[in-house]
Amino acid sequence: MSDAVVSSSNGQSTQPAHTARSWLSRALDSDVFYSFRRSKLTMVAAAITVLFFLLAIFASVLAVQNPFDPAQLQLINSRISPLWTADGQSPFLLGTDEQGRDVFSAILYGMRISLAVGVAGVIFAGALGIALGLIAGYFGGAVDGVIMRIADVQLTFPAILIALLVNGIAKSILGNRLDATSMLFVLVISIGLSFWVGYARTVRGSVMVEKNKDYVAAAQLIGLPAPKIMLRHVLPNTMGPILVIATINLALAIITEATLSFLGVGLPDTMPSLGTLIRIGNNYLFAGEWWIVAFPGLALAALILSINLLGDWLRDALNPKLR
Amino acid sequence: MLAFTLRRAVQAIGVMFAVGIIAFSMFRFAGDPVNQIVSIDTSAAEREVVRKSLGLDDPVPVQFVRYFADAAQFKFGVSYQFRQPVSALLSERMPATLELAICATVFAMVFGILMGVYSALKRDTVLAKLFQAVSLIGISLPTFLIGILLIYLFAVTLGWLPSFGRGEVVKLGWWTTGLLTLSGLKALIMPSITLGLFQMTLIMRLVRAEMLEVLRTDYIRFARARGLTTRAIHFGHALKNTLIPVITVAGLQFGSVIAFSIITETVFQWPGMGLLFVQAVQNVDIPIMAAYLLMVSLIFVTINLVVDILYTVVDPRLRATVGRAT
Numbered sequence: 001m002s003d004a005v006v007s008s009s010n011g012q013s014t015q016p017a018h019t020a021r022s023w024l025s026r027a028l029d030s031d032v033f034y035s036f037r038r039s040k041l042t043m044v045a046a047a048i049t050v051l052f053f054l055l056a057i058f059a060s061v062l063a064v065q066n067p068f069d070p071a072q073l074q075l076i077n078s079r080i081s082p083l084w085t086a087d088g089q090s091p092f093l094l095g096t097d098e099q100g101r102d103v104f105s106a107i108l109y110g111m112r113i114s115l116a117v118g119v120a121g122v123i124f125a126g127a128l129g130i131a132l133g134l135i136a137g138y139f140g141g142a143v144d145g146v147i148m149r150i151a152d153v154q155l156t157f158p159a160i161l162i163a164l165l166v167n168g169i170a171k172s173i174l175g176n177r178l179d180a181t182s183m184l185f186v187l188v189i190s191i192g193l194s195f196w197v198g199y200a201r202t203v204r205g206s207v208m209v210e211k212n213k214d215y216v217a218a219a220q221l222i223g224l225p226a227p228k229i230m231l232r233h234v235l236p237n238t239m240g241p242i243l244v245i246a247t248i249n250l251a252l253a254i255i256t257e258a259t260l261s262f263l264g265v266g267l268p269d270t271m272p273s274l275g276t277l278i279r280i281g282n283n284y285l286f287a288g289e290w291w292i293v294a295f296p297g298l299a300l301a302a303l304i305l306s307i308n309l310l311g312d313w314l315r316d317a318l319n320p321k322l323r
Numbered sequence: 324m325l326a327f328t329l330r331r332a333v334q335a336i337g338v339m340f341a342v343g344i345i346a347f348s349m350f351r352f353a354g355d356p357v358n359q360i361v362s363i364d365t366s367a368a369e370r371e372v373v374r375k376s377l378g379l380d381d382p383v384p385v386q387f388v389r390y391f392a393d394a395a396q397f398k399f400g401v402s403y404q405f406r407q408p409v410s411a412l413l414s415e416r417m418p419a420t421l422e423l424a425i426c427a428t429v430f431a432m433v434f435g436i437l438m439g440v441y442s443a444l445k446r447d448t449v450l451a452k453l454f455q456a457v458s459l460i461g462i463s464l465p466t467f468l469i470g471i472l473l474i475y476l477f478a479v480t481l482g483w484l485p486s487f488g489r490g491e492v493v494k495l496g497w498w499t500t501g502l503l504t505l506s507g508l509k510a511l512i513m514p515s516i517t518l519g520l521f522q523m524t525l526i527m528r529l530v531r532a533e534m535l536e537v538l539r540t541d542y543i544r545f546a547r548a549r550g551l552t553t554r555a556i557h558f559g560h561a562l563k564n565t566l567i568p569v570i571t572v573a574g575l576q577f578g579s580v581i582a583f584s585i586i587t588e589t590v591f592q593w594p595g596m597g598l599l600f601v602q603a604v605q606n607v608d609i610p611i612m613a614a615y616l617l618m619v620s621l622i623f624v625t626i627n628l629v630v631d632i633l634y635t636v637v638d639p640r641l642r643a644t645v646g647r648a649t
Binding site for chain 2: 153156157158160161164165167168169171172251255258259262263264265278282285286288290293297300301304305308
């Protein structure tokens with residue numbers, strides 16, 4: 001990672017003559033892209049992440065069967081080991097589980113759900129955290145005090161505990177009306193409520209610095225309303241650190257969803273995420289059918305590691321102190 | 324100093340009060356407690372009797388005060404799924420969780436400090452690079468995957484260690500311990516490693532960073548100039564000074580260890596509070612959830628309070644800034 005911090009001398013800010021060029025060529029000429037190209041590990045991580053996103057998006061095209069459609073599952077195909085082992089059968093590349101479900105197809109669909117919940121959770125946490133951070137930082141005083149005390153208290157508790165509690169409360173309120181689809185929303189809300197603090201604290205800190213600058217005073221003088229100043233003028237200046245938090249939080253959100261599903265309080269077997277697949281596969285470990293749990297586990301680990309590496313790189317690349 | 328301690332104590336009580344309100348609201352408003360106790364064909368009149376006997380027809384503030392007073396005496400009501408008092412269930416399971424958390428912390432401290440010191444002193448060796456890679460993976464991998472991997476290696480493939488439960492336990496009064504039997508000790512190994520791995524990587528990174536920092540300071544250079552042995556400098560002078568933040572982090576992390584034992588206990592079917600809590604969430608057993616929340620919050624708040632106060636005792640500079648701020 002050490003070479004990621006070396007910066008280029010021809011950054012966009014030093015060449016005002018080029019501001020008229022297209023967005024793409026400016027992006028390719030930026031410091032961030034330069035440091036990206038200098039780090040092989042980051043490029044591998046980015047490639048894996050993009051690959052996983054593509055696999056998830058095109059799951060229905062790439063999978064040999066729809067693992068959620070009982071009509072496509074045949075018990076005669078159950079518990080087939082991976083293709084390269086002695087008992088392997090085509091087209092089941094990574095083997096099948098006890099219901100004759102192709103593990104590779106299940107991973108593709110599971111990845112889709114894991115990524116969807118992760119991304120939605122990050123967006124929800126980000127929206128909530130940014131809004132509260134902006135309000136706390138811009139108005140200060142008692143509002144700031146209340147929001148930040150709540151954040152402090154929440155920060156002392158691990159996110160997984162809060163996600164479990166929100167999950168349990170949602171379940172008891174919804175009762176029997178809770179099906180797989182509404183479980184998706186419960187998970188997104190649990191994750192969002194567990195991770196908003198990071199955004200709120202960062203945004204609040206940046207806003208408190210920014211709001212004393214001349215451009216904010218100018219905006220106030222010409223009579224712009226507070227929400228407009230916050231969203232259009234202050235917020236864009238705080239986006240760098242938010243991007244870093246969002247990347248690292250995506251990995252955390254995916255881990256949290258997988259953990260909840262593994263614990264049996266997340267997505268049900270009828271709509272399995274990677275975590276659910278690992279929980280199901282774990283039951284067959286003692287029977288020697290390792291592939292049912294190993295490949296979803298491997299996919300989850302590779303996904304999280306790649307996103308974490310990207311987050312680490314982004315943090316260094318956007319940190320002006322390291323340039 | 325006294326004022327600072329008092330203010331921190333008041334803050335801690337405030338946090339507990341807020342958590343208490345959340346626990347009470349869960350208990351009272353998330354689903355009707357009466358429905359959980361009576362069967363489906365109970366008549367409305369009988370339901371009213373149950374409601375009265377539980378005091379659910381009193382004004383909400385009265386109920387809240389009663390809930391708080393009961394909670395202060397560790398009375399948390401009756402579990403919906405087990406039909407037993409929650410406090411009995413919790414106290415029965417607490418030794419298992421505390422034992423696991425302590426073993427995990429000891430494991431994390433010992434190996435974290437050893438690996439951290441080694442990778443700071445011999446920065447460019449293959450082993451130190453390996454430790455760094457392992458720590459990155461340790462931070463990235465979800466706990467339950469590490470647990471499953473260990474079970475597959477040491478229980479399924481090699482058959483050396485048990486994959487679930489506590490093994491044989493010895494009763495010492497109300498406390499049960501697995502530390503005194505061979506099967507109990509064997510059963511502790513994998514859960515402790517699984518639970519402690521994250522803290523271990525945290526401590527390792529911290530010790531490494533602190534050691535590198537301390538080794539650059541003047542007093543280490545002076546110690547070298549005085550002709551002290553390398554060993555005395557590294558362990559007598561450098562390591563000792565890195566231990567203060569390490570112990571703080573380990574102390575603050577102890578609460579997280581207890582919370583994260585939820586996952587480890589599920590993987591290894593460890594009969595502790597965490598497993599009880601997960602089962603409670605699965606079965607919407609609100610009294611257990613509320614009680615667990617209160618218990619864990621109490622542990623968190625106490626640890627934070629003690630660490631804060633100890634900090635000002637250890638570091639007088641902190642006391643000065645606190646005094647100036649008021």
